[in-house]
Amino acid sequence: xxxxxxxxxxxxxxxxxxxxxxxxxxxxxxxxxxxxxxxxxxxxxxxxxxxxxxxxxxxx
Amino acid sequence: xxxxxxxxxxxxxxxxxxxxxxxxxxxxxxxxxxxxxxxxxxxxxxxxxxxxxxxxxxxxxxxxxxxxxxxxxxxxxxxxxxxxxxxxxxxxxxxxxxxxxxxxxxxxxxxxxxxxxxxxxxxxxxxxxxxxxxxxxxxxxxxxxxxxxxxxxxxxxxxxxxxxxxxxxxxxxxxxxxxxxxxxxxxxxxxxxxxxxxxxxxxxxxxxxxxxxxxxxxxxx
Numbered sequence: 001x002x003x004x005x006x007x008x009x010x011x012x013x014x015x016x017x018x019x020x021x022x023x024x025x026x027x028x029x030x031x032x033x034x035x036x037x038x039x040x041x042x043x044x045x046x047x048x049x050x051x052x053x054x055x056x057x058x059x060x
Numbered sequence: 061x062x063x064x065x066x067x068x069x070x071x072x073x074x075x076x077x078x079x080x081x082x083x084x085x086x087x088x089x090x091x092x093x094x095x096x097x098x099x100x101x102x103x104x105x106x107x108x109x110x111x112x113x114x115x116x117x118x119x120x121x122x123x124x125x126x127x128x129x130x131x132x133x134x135x136x137x138x139x140x141x142x143x144x145x146x147x148x149x150x151x152x153x154x155x156x157x158x159x160x161x162x163x164x165x166x167x168x169x170x171x172x173x174x175x176x177x178x179x180x181x182x183x184x185x186x187x188x189x190x191x192x193x194x195x196x197x198x199x200x201x202x203x204x205x206x207x208x209x210x211x212x213x214x215x216x217x218x219x220x221x222x223x224x225x226x227x228x229x230x231x232x233x234x235x236x237x238x239x240x241x242x243x244x245x246x247x248x249x250x251x252x253x254x255x256x257x258x259x260x261x262x263x264x265x266x267x268x269x270x271x272x273x274x275x276x277x278x279x280x281x
Contacts, residue, residue, distance in 0.1 A: 005119040008185075011175035012124050019172065022131065023165035025139050025157045030149065032132075033139035040104035045097040047071060048089075049140070051081055051148035054073040 074147035079216050080279065081147065088279070091208075095263070098144050098204055105137040106197025113193040116178075117185050127175045131168065134196055138164045141200035145207035159210055163203045167196060195258045202252030202260070209264055212278060213245050218266035221245045226261025234262050242267065 014022070038046045072089065073082045081089040109130060116126040142160035143149050152160075174192060177183035183192070212218040221244075223237040230238075233254030240248065245266065252258050266278040 006122050006125075008116075008119070008179070009122040009124055011172075011179045012127050014168070014172050019165055019168045023135070023161045023168050025135070025161050025164070029135055029139055030143075033136045033143070034149065036105065036136045037101055037140045037144070040101045041097045042100055045093070048081065048094070048097065049143050049148040050150075051072040051074040052150050053076050053147070054082065 072148070074151055076147070076151070076215070078279065079147075079211055094144055095201075095204070098141055098201070101140050101144075102137055102197055102200055105133050105200070106194060109133050109193050109197050110190060113190050117189060123175060123178055127171065130171055130193070130196065134167045134171065134199070135164050137197070137200040138167065138203045141204040142207045145204045146211060156207070156210075159207065160203065163206060167199055171196065198258035199252060202250060202258060205251040205263055209246070209250075209266075212264075212266040216266070216278070217268050218245055218278060219268045221248055221264045221266050223248050223262050224265055226263060228256075228259070228261035231256040231260075234260060238262070 034049070037049050041048065071084050074080075075082055075088070078088065080091070081094065083089055112121070112126050112129040112133070115121045116123065121129075138160060142156065142163070143152055146152050146156050174183060178185060178189065183189060209221065212221075220242045222242050223234065223240070225234060225238050231254050233249065234256060237248050237254065248264070251260050251262055251264075254260055254262075267275045270276045
């Protein structure tokens with residue numbers, strides 16, 4: 001079996017405006033980032049980013 | 061206040077005044093632990109970037125496919141880093157997302173240059189490309205610290221900052237910045253802007269003048 005080499009091809013042409021748009025964080029990005037965190041953070045911290053703001057008086 | 065319990069994983073809360081996470085017992089979580097957790101997430105993302113780059117070197121994917129995959133990994137790791145710094149998903153405001161987006165934008169700009177240099181042959185497609193790609197995996201550390209700096213400035217009223225050297229080899233820039241000790245907030249070089257680039261393991265601590273003229277330092281440990 002011969003490995004098929006994929007030609008390098010050209011880069012995606014991205015203007016400054018394209019980068020402005022692409023870099024905006026969308027709800028779909030957030031969902032993917034949530035998965036990344038949950039799947040790769042240490043188990044004891046996998047729910048860390050699901051934290052909600054609580055009463056300011058909570059102290060150690 | 062008692063937080064709801066969970067049978068498997070601990071629950072966390074965010075104390076906006078203190079700018080810190082609290083665990084289910086109400087104990088503040090050390091930011092050093094948050095940073096360590098982020099390192100695990102960054103490592104996973106870096107492995108994906110490394111795999112993408114190795115696939116490009118091996119002619120298994122095209123440059124456009126590599127670029128697309130890198131764009132996604134950059135965005136996801138920086139998004140997670142920003143939320144980790146700011147207290148979690150629920151605490152991220154539109155302004156916070158805008159700030160995170162600008163940091164992602166900076167990385168996208170660098171990646172565009174990287175892709176163009178691969179295309180025109182000025183970036184060798186070998187181990188050097190892997191080393192360069194690895195820098196993107198480390199870059200979200202800077203986003204974490206910059207979002208923290210932003211919080212300390214705008215939400216916590218901190219007035220001064222100090223660069224603390226991390227557990228790593230230190231470049232001249234970082235040594236110089238750390239030697240400057242306390243400076244007005246926002247004036248020391250950001251994490252990632254030194255010679256060591258995104259490999260920087262420095263962090264900032266902050267302080268402000270309290271009601272009795274004493275300095276109140278951020279509890280970042």
